[in-house]
Amino acid sequence: MSTKHTIPSDEDLTAFIDGELTPEEAARIEAIVNEDESTAERLEFLARASLPFEQAFAPLLAEAPRQKLQTMLAAIPAQPSEKSNAAPAFASRRRFLGALAASLVAGIAIDRAVIGRSFSAKDENSEWRAVVADYISLYTPETLAGPVPERDVQASQLAGLDEKLGLSLSPEAVSLPGIDFKRALMLQYDGKPLAQVAYLDPETGPMALCIVRSDAGPKAPDLESRNGMNVVYWSNGTHAFMLIGHAAADRMTAIAEGVRGKVAV
Template sequence: MSTKHTIPSDEDLTAFIDGELTPEEAARIEAIVNEDESTAERLEFLARANLPFEQAFAPLLAEAPREKLQAMLAAIPVQQSAKSGPVFTTRRRFLGALAASLVAGIAIDRAVIGIGRGFSAKDENSEWRAVVADYISLYTAETLAGPAPGREDQAAQLAGLDEKLGLSLSPEAVSLPGIDFKRALLLQYDGKPLAQIAYLDPETGPMALCIVKSDAGSKAPDLESRKGLNVIYWANETHAFMLIGRIPADRMKELGEDVRGRLSA
């Protein structure tokens, strides 16, 4: 990072977005962005990756040891500026609580960055899958611990997604055989509503069915691997879908085809 032309890391670009750099460092990165197209695209990607991690991990945050956490955070020096103050303070509070809650050796820097490295910002569907894979990789069985909600509770949670997504989801349509429905959340990606339906497989751990509005056109089901997770994804004329988890690829494909058929019925 000692020369003007050194390509900045994702951490540096994230700090630039949040206004945490010194004026000299900010000017250096701005110059690189103006000169280097790949760095400019990466900066745009990081700025757009705005999934609300705090909402996704709300159950963990509620149980975090806040007094101890606040004492730890009080010792962290913070650069104050009119631009960065509120954003960085919120991020520090969330990440500190997440660190206190997730004690299974998870790398917290992935939550700071909130993106998957190496995926093109120009491919909308690839981009949102990268972001989802990044935060689902943080989930453990403890994240989704507790009894599975009954059908009425499932239906109520799904109804909260329907209005924003323009879908009509039912517990039967999104059920996965032998895998517990745990919760349905409404998140946001790139200014668009994103539904996350979380499950817990007794053998392989957390899974999620995620849905976002998309006008990129229909896409036949395909399989890929991200962050050590298997993903089956597809799209119709109005929405993009992905099912993600650690279940073996063949089984993931079967589950994806099954739920796709029910959602299309």
């Protein structure tokens, strides 16, 4: 396979989105995006990835974002796709980058931890689980590398979740047997707080316990598969919970059952 047609890696696509490629490489990737639907879909997914990148954007805001983003946009020719008479999918990505540039130039910090999908009470639990699965699927063991935080650090992080969600979580309540606690952080889904407690399982990799407020009513634990991961989900009268990871279904179910009684509110 020639270099011209080599399918770009996620690292290449991310560098393309961030404007870190040479004009020649950017043009090569754009050509592949216009010809290969799966690559185009992957690029669009990475462009809207719902990871908490607020800190990652801080250096960009501090170091002349106008110049860097204008360079990025200039490297993306606005040519219509020959595959369809409709507006090309890449045009929507170009508009996305343009909107991002405008926001940064205006001094607005973009926090990709804000997950902007709307939902109704009827499909609330299904929709937010789908969004969580999207960004957890991007986690690798390296994402959660580093030492396990001390108990007082864990307690401090969990206290921030308690304040937003009306919970009372302790390090002991969210501990998972044989699995390392890595961090607890507050995200946002459709304007509502979304708590995430991230773990690293030495056997299967990243795992997360996520919680949102919910008035959909109590629901017994159930199991589903999303993005190649197993999800155990349940709810009580005030909150919806999900435990997501790569462990086998029976192990995920057992872990969820253990934590469910400890995080009851």
